[in-house]
Amino acid sequence: MAAVQGGMVDEKEEVDIKTEPQSDGLMNTNATDGRQLSPSPSSSSSAGSTKSAAGAPEDQQTLLAVLQFLRKNKLTESVEILRREAGLPEDALDTKGADCSAPSSGGTAGGVDGLDAGSLLSRVAVSSSAGTPAPTKAAVADDQPDVSVVLSAYSQQGDPALYKVYYSDLKKFIESVLDCHRAELSQVFYPLFVHMYLELVYNNHESEAKAFFEKFSGDQECYYEDDLRVLSSLTKKEHMRGNETLLDFRTSKFVLRISRDSYQLLKRHLQERQNNQIWNIIQEHLYIDIFDGMPRSKSQIDAMSGSLAGEAKREANKAKVYYGLLKEPEIEVPLDDEDEEAENEEGKPKKKKPKKDSMGSKSKKQDPNAPLQNRIPLPELKDSDKLDKIMYMKESTKRIRLGRENLPSICFYTFLNAYQGLTAVDFTDDSSLIAGGFADSTVRVWSVTPKKLRKVKSAADLNLIDKESDDVLERIMDEKTASESKILYGHSGPVYGISFSPDRNYLLSCSEDGTVRLWSLLTFTCLVGYKGHNYPVWDTQFSPYGYYFVSGGHDRVARLWATDHYQPLRIFAGHLADVTCTRFHPNSNYVVTGSSDRTIRLWDVLTGNCVRIFTGHKGPIHTLAFSPNGKFLASGATDGRVLLWDIGHGLMVSELKGHTDTVYALRFSRDGEILASGSMDNTVRLWDAAKAFDDLETDDFTAATGHIHLQDNSQELLLGTYMSKSTPVVHLHFTRRNLLLAAGSYAA
């Protein structure tokens, strides 16, 4: 019940913050609910003139279910509104349809978080009160239907014995079509297979379902193997109730991209054969994104497929993304002179030029792709931040230019005696501190410079010091507490994510216990515990400008927080499985999340909308990295592959194959020339990122359709492979001078 309350508060919070009305706090159930509510408008808007077969009674039932749910959660206002709207069913449908045309995360206003929580509750396998309602027009009012049950119902039911025939008939047909269409039409197999199987299971034809699975599971693409394993264990209708993966599969539409020609071919065949069973599934459970032009090749399709719910719709990646960097604040560089004096006196005129250039080129030109400076409110720069910026600039002038010929040196930090307990690592931007999260719930911070870690003195002692003195910041530190490492206790489960604030005063950690904790690195105590996820939190990260942070976890949402709010500012919902990693865009206006549903989503922090969906990974995504210029994204997954994405165009740029195990760490060098990847296979690999991005040819057609043709050039792009001694690489970090730091724990 805590979840429900939390959800409700979230919702109020949302209203307070007053962002765009809906869109933030949605859960997939809700999103799909929208879609499900209005099959006809959504499909007619995209797929053409086909009016859905779903009739009014079914909608009625769904509406009732929603009402029931709202009432149960005491969302009376929403109930009122909905009822009023539902009084005129035509209108209701229309508005719903309009809402849900937003890419996969559109939905209704209000009450959304309640739904979120509700669906979570349902996952805890609380059996719904009533027996599942009959698939079709049963009397629902007394039955108190559960939303998810209604949504996931398979309404029609053919002769179970004929399913095999239907499927193999279609298979025969697709195998006989022209080569150019075959690859495209083959995409239909997997979703169709799953839905037919689930339909059989749902309607209690257990043995038929098993036989069906036996016969055709071998035909499916190998990257669906994991899902098939889940599917195969599910043989009873009762099992379906608690299984969130399948709930998602049933309630969300599997997206396919098929050229118009191929689609016509399929349609004609099914209509000729009167194969209504399959046609109905395609109509109801698949979303076919039809495009004009050449059918895609097998390799093109394979590059993009693999996600839990098919490819991204084209319009999902159409929104404009301001991927440019924010203008650097103008900072007078008073230390510049000092620097020069310190280094050499006669070099004064020489020094000024490069400084001006580097400063000027960055700050004067406003990037056309950059968001407005005040698009989202960012914290003011403090004096200490300015000092740090100056340090940063000084360091960056000494930066080594990397490239094909100039590979970085790699310094490996090995965690010894961690007994396989190291779960997360982070470095500060200036590489002075390392933090490690451990399975024993501790967070440890090390100083890797000679400067030791010190606590601030106690309040009584602080009273004694001279507050006017210049070195007051030095005086407040307690010399007695100096040590090379500090341990932070507070979590009650393995710490899965860890992140330093840019100003090095704070540390975030997230854990299996469902909380995100903010620690002070001055007092080495916990300041805040952010609760809201309720389930394990897999990752968290500070915004590059501080203040904001993002977290994502098993509850399948990512949340945006500000350090001074104990409730999230935004909830990014839409992933169909755990959010496994979260990263901030360098301009802090966007957040990217990777998930176990094998998709990557880019979210707009301002609106909370999902603006990009990238599909193509064949396993849960475990790491993400933005290029320093903000234009590109790299992602690594359990399949051992690293994919590069162009954010502006929403395209896959390159596929880097080489790792043999999960990629856990990715990082671009400071100038974006080199991409370093670290993996469970104990290697660090360096890739020529500059070449990968240069090779990309974006003509209008590929940009418009997103049908890229990847050449297999991983071997050319791989610049180096460095084995460690049975030490999986957990984290990578480029220092400001482009030295690569790697970290991992030695697995004896």
Add this chain to the structure above:
Amino acid sequence: MAEERRQKQCSVTLPTESMKAMAESVGVGQLQEESCVALSEEVSYRIKEIAQDALKFMHHGKRRKLTTSDIDNALKLKNVEPLYGFQSQEFIPFRFASGGGRELHFYEEKEVDLSDIINTPLPRVPLDVSLKAHWLSIEGVQPSIPENPPPATKEQQKTESTEPLKVVKPGQEEEGAIQGKGQGATAPDGKGKEKGSIRLKPRSTHELSVEQQLYYKEITEACVGSCEAKRAEALQSIATDPGLYQMLPRFSTFISEGVRVNVVQNNLALLIYLMRMVKALMDNPTLYLEKYLHELIPAVVTCIVSKQLCLRPDVDNHWALRDFAARLMAQCCKTFSTTTNNIQSRITKTLTKSWLDEKTQWTARYGCIAGLAELGPDVIKTLILPRLTVEGSRIKAVMEGSVVSNIDKIGAEHVQSLLLKHCASVIAKIRPQPDTVEQYRTDYGYLGPMLCSHVIKARTQAALQAQQVNRTTLTITQPRPTLSVSQSGLSGSGGPRTPSIIKVPSSLTLMSPRPGTPSQPSPPATKYIVMATSAGTASTQQVITLSSSQSASPVTSTVPSATSTLQPLVKVESGSGPGLAASRPLQKYIVVSLPPSASSSLEPKSSVLSTSVSSTPLDPGIKLERSESPGVSTQSPH
């Protein structure tokens, strides 16, 4: 139908018997079959679900092994109470029990006495987590330091030396990639062949970096320097450092040249140091020495058999060096001898030839015997034992003769004790009791009585050991023939690894059963492969050269040993142990004779069997079977 599906990868369900057993364990007596089926399906499904969730925790924990805490976390996720305190020292903590037609696996929960736990001292506090930094790569090149994996694994070095065209050194690969010469980098696991259809082995440049040069200088200086502590450190480094691959050619040249010079100068100390270096190199698990054996083996053999190794042969203990080098040689044979290079047989030949030479001095004689003896009981049995009589008479001549130099006398004494030491244990195994002095004297001549006492001692020792040593824990640290197996039918139970010539694991089954049970069948497939070829054409020995193409004369003889002259080199002890001869029907004796010392070799079967070593040398296999045992088939050893 259902049964078929069970075979399928994922649709495995728990057996209904388990359901019954579990129901009984919680007090539900008679569970109906249908309920069992329904339960088992449900339980299997839930278990799979939990396992899938647990997998998630494993992935996020960045581990490859699923742990019990992952399962606990997955249970928590489902709002199920975790299994508290589930831990076990063992991998699978289940016990098996059966009875009444049912089989059960259960988790043994022992009752633990609380006071025991309280009174046991606390285990040591585990070491705290610590950070250690090292260079994984310096400007694109991985330094060879102990923290990094060896640049070329032993397997790679091996394939490189055996199949030079297949492998590319990782270092070069990376270099090629860095320079971007269109090669592209590949994974260091030797995938280089994909790149082009024609691949020439790249010219390898043996340039050492400055650091490596410095290291080499330091190490070699320390190894032959005067400071023992430094030397120990240097040797330790050689034996453990993973990055020595590049420097191996230098080291082997250093050793070989060092031996060459110091043998001439009779510098015993330096020779010992160099041998210790060889030992350290051989101990290094990351090095594959085969490519450098042509330099190392002559050096080692020199240290075994050289006439003079020290300035004052009467005082200095050069015997120890010979022993040490002989052991090295044996280790070398064991590790590197293959059918292609035939190291062992070549070494054996060399040593035997020199031993048989009348003019060989006592020092060299000692070395030859030591070298042979270290090769294992098989060699002792076939090569040394037959010569005991001859050797004995020679020793006798020295010991009891009047006009001999002191040096000769010392040499003879050492040879005598060496022979006694090595032969006693072997005889103890192959010769049935009782040990009578008279019998020994007839069999072994001058050394007989001494041998007899030694054998008796060896036997009592063996018996003692057999009592102490448990049935299965026969651990043998040194492949010395003095180690013995218990006589209670433990033969071949797996423990003893003898440095046998060819890898026949059960060579210790040579030991006869007790005389009382002559008919006891011993392991039938025992092969005695004693020596391979007779020719030494392809020898690369520098110090000791082999004469080429000796005619070999295979001998099958069951003649009593007492009558043997020089020619029959292999004989089966049948005269004194009658039970032994008939008891093993399937034994195969592959025997190569040695060149007859006298020209009057009138062997009945002295056929031409000389083979060239370079071709597969064992195949003309001089194979001889026990002729009197029925059903023996002639069979080549390979």
